[in-house]
Amino acid sequence: MNAERDRRLLSRGSWLEWQRVSQLLRAETVGGALLLISAATALAWANSPWSQSYHDLSTLLIGPESLHVNLSVSDWAADGLLAIFFFVVGVELKREFVAGDLRDPARAALPIAAAVGGMVVPAVIFLAINLSTGHPENIGGWAVPIATDIAFALAVLAVLATHLPSALRIFLLTLAVVDDLLAIVVIAIFYTDHLQPIPLLLALIPIGLYGVAVQRGMRQEWVLLPLAVLAWGLMHASGVHATVAGVLLGFTVPVLGRHAGADYFEHRVRPLSAGVAVPTFAFFAAGVTVGGLSGFADALSDPLTIGVIAGLVLGKPIGVFGTTYLLAKFTRANLDDDLAWRDVFGVAMLAGIGFTVSLLIGELAFHDDGPATDDVKIAVLAGSVIAGLLASVVLVSRNAVYRRIHRLETLDTDHDGVPDVYQPRQD
Incomplete structure (x- = not known):
């Protein structure tokens, strides 16, 4: 067979890789459900007769002023708890590059290119809408629609109960992990107002x-936790967003070898991240007082809101799907035989669910502009819901096909614990 015809995009990976990803997806799905509950609770409270108590709680200051960490509860959630989330992202990303799909340049090219395309196109759409309507003051929010929330996306999949093929799930997960890394780079470079070099350099020590x-x-918490807290504090003092410390600490965890600790740290930290850190951040970030239907309609007519929603609902799928399609044409590769291009489009639409990092960037971009911050929250929530609903329509229409693929992926006729499709072929 011609080598060009052997090239396949989104082909099935190894059985060990799928086992690991399956466990990870189950954990993220639970976290996604908690995230949805937290966001819904915050919205209900912020739009109830007791909305003032919600805002009073969010703005309550905690921490010693002498250490410059006298932050509001919502800031602690964004700066402190999300560092735990990004620590897990750092560990997962290093694992992908060292022992996962990203270690193979040929397999890594697709999710990396798709992640880049899925960030560039939403940013361009956002800028085009706001500049063409005469609102240059909004351009600081260009990065709001570039992020994908893997927990939220997987929560949608859990609700749909779709048997999405393993290759598509791994593609979505890998794309979102790369997306998170690129988003934190954007935060570090473009949303650092006042850089303090000395604390930044000192942070490298812990x-x-x-x-x-x-x-x-070493696994002792009495050694590791003080170092992590000190690194976080110095990074916060440097002016770089403190969550960057979480990513860098995650990168230091060994994945292979005698002292490999990725499994240990993920097992210990992921429940805290998915069960506490991200839902708590969502609770304080999503609570926007809409002001009834008229207030909601006013927010939706603002170019800032339109730009974010268009970036998530249109820009993300165009960027992810378009990059994947062009890569296939450029390399003369074909999709795996089990899949169709509309499957890729459905996953690309799921990538338009931007929540955690999108809300974080929105707060960083418009922290001194309350109305703009509220508009961003409404836009991220609305855009994520629309993207999830549209993706659901596409993916549910293919559920019968996914069930057939799922049966193939779980069929184990020789009862050795490894499905037949993952067995090496006998010539």
Whole structure:
């Protein structure tokens, strides 16, 4: 067979890789459900007769002023708790590059290119809408629609109960992990107002010591936790968003070798991230007082809101799907035989569910502009819901096909614990 015809996009990976991803997806799905509950609770409270008590709680200051960490509860959720989330992202991303699909340049090219396309197109759409309507003051929010929320997207999949094929699930997960990394780079570069070089350089010391400790197999929390807190505090003092410390600490965790700790740290930290950190952040970030139907309609007519929604609902699928399609044409590759291009389009629409990081970027971009911050929250919530509903229509229409693929992926005729499709072929 011609080598060009052997090239396949989104082909089935290894059985070990799928086992690992399946466990990860189940954990993220539970976290996604908690995230949805937290966001819905916050919205209900913020639009109830007791809305003032919600805002009073969000703005309550906690922490010593002498250490410059006298932050509001909502800021602690965004700066502190999300560092835990990004620590897990750092560990997962390193695992993907060292032992997962991203270690193979040929397999890594697709999700990386799709993630880049899925960030560039939404940003361009947002800027085009706001500049063409004469609102240059909004351009600081260009990065709001670039992020994909993997927990929220997987929660939608759980509700649909779709048997999405393993290749598509891995593609969505890998794309979202790369997306998170690129988003944190954007935050570090474009949303750092006042850089303080000395605290930034000092932060490298506890991060380096943390890396040395975990590389030598140390697991004691009394050693690691103070180093992590010190790294977070110095990063916060530097002006760079403190969640960057979480990513860098995650990168230091060894994945392979005698002291490999990725499994250990994910097992210990992921429940805290998915069950506490992200839902708590969502609770304080999503609580916007809409002001009834008229207030909602006014918000939806603002170019800022339109730009974010268009970026998520149109820009994300165009960027992800378009990049994937062009890559296939450029490399003369074909989709795996089990899949169709509308499957890729459905997953690309799921990538338009931007929540956690989108809300974080919105707060960073418009932290001094209350009405704009509220508009961004409404836009992210509305855009994510629309993207999820549209993706649901596409994916549900293919559920019969997905069930057939799922049966093939789980069929184990020789009862050795490994499905037949993952067995090496016998010539």
